[in-house]
Amino acid sequence: MNPQLKSLIQLQKIDNEIVELERGKAAIPQQIESGKAGIKEKQAQLKKAQDTLTELQKKRKDLENDVIIENDHIAKTKTKLGLVKTNKEYSAILSEVDTVKEKILILEDQELELMEVLERKEKELPSLKSNCKEQEEIFNTYKLKKEAEAERTEKELEIIRPRRSQIGSSLDAKLLGQYNKLFKARDGLVVVLVHEDICQGCHQKILPQQVIDVKMGETVNSCEQCLRILYWEETNESAVPK
Numbered sequence: 689m690n691p692q693l694k695s696l697i698q699l700q701k702i703d704n705e706i707v708e709l710e711r712g713k714a715a716i717p718q719q720i721e722s723g724k725a726g727i728k729e730k731q732a733q734l735k736k737a738q739d740t741l742t743e744l745q746k747k748r749k750d751l752e753n754d755v756i757i758e759n760d761h762i763a764k765t766k767t768k769l770g771l772v773k774t775n776k777e778y779s780a781i782l783s784e785v786d787t788v789k790e791k792i793l794i795l796e797d798q799e800l801e802l803m804e805v806l807e808r809k810e811k812e813l814p815s816l817k818s819n820c821k822e823q824e825e826i827f828n829t830y831k832l833k834k835e836a837e838a839e840r841t842e843k844e845l846e847i848i849r850p851r852r853s854q855i856g857s858s859l860d861a862k863l864l865g866q867y868n869k870l871f872k873a874r875d876g877l878v879v880v881l882v883h884e885d886i887c888q889g890c891h892q893k894i895l896p897q898q899v900i901d902v903k904m905g906e907t908v909n910s911c912e913q914c915l916r917i918l919y920w921e922e923t924n925e926s927a928v929p930k
């Protein structure tokens with residue numbers, strides 16, 4: 689086989705590896721970011737529970753204050769008792785006191801109900817907190833794994849990139865230029881197999897004479913339609929069944 693063609697085939701193979709490694713590496717930050725979703729969800733649940741607790745505690749405080757105010761009300765009303773002159777006034781004051789006492793009972797009932805809810809909500813907190821912690825641990829493990837993967841990929845790239853340059857420099861400058869140009873224009877697929885008489889890059893038919901030339905492999909042939917570089921592999925027939 690033409691040594692230039694051989695190098696071109698190697699170059700395509702190595703570029704495929706590089707593209708795959710780079711893609712894998714580039715996807716990692718997003719994968720790590722997505723991995724945070726679990727934590728965010730658990731943290732949101734915990735925050736919601738904590739906010740609810742704060743709100744309930746405030747309501748309880750308000751109810752306690754209301755009870756204090758109403759007790760004051762009773763005390764003040766009772767001081768009026770010494771000043772009354774008629775039975776009618778006297779019973780009016782007592783009835784006012786009774787009304788306030790009823791109000792206090794209602795407030796105290798509400799407070800009790802609230803305390804039960806509070807207690808229940810407080811009991812939910814530890815498990816919500818441990819859920820958060822668990823998710824954080826899962827994420828941290830995942831993140832470490834992904835960071836190690838990125839590092840490993842970078843090391844592989846550090847090894848493979850010089851090999852790519854080496855193969856590139858073994859090519860005619862013109863051919864390398866052509867390859868690089870096509871690499872960009874043809875989405876990274878430059879050197880392709882011919883199967884039967886079909887270019888595996890653009891899937892168009894190749895003229896019979898060119899198929900013969902490609903099979904011989906003594907020259908560098910380009911597809912007339914897509915300009916990709918063509919080659920033939922003997923195992924081709926069985927490797928790519930149609």
Ligand SMILES: [Zn+2]
Binds near residue numbers: 887892913915916
């Ligand atoms: Zn083609």
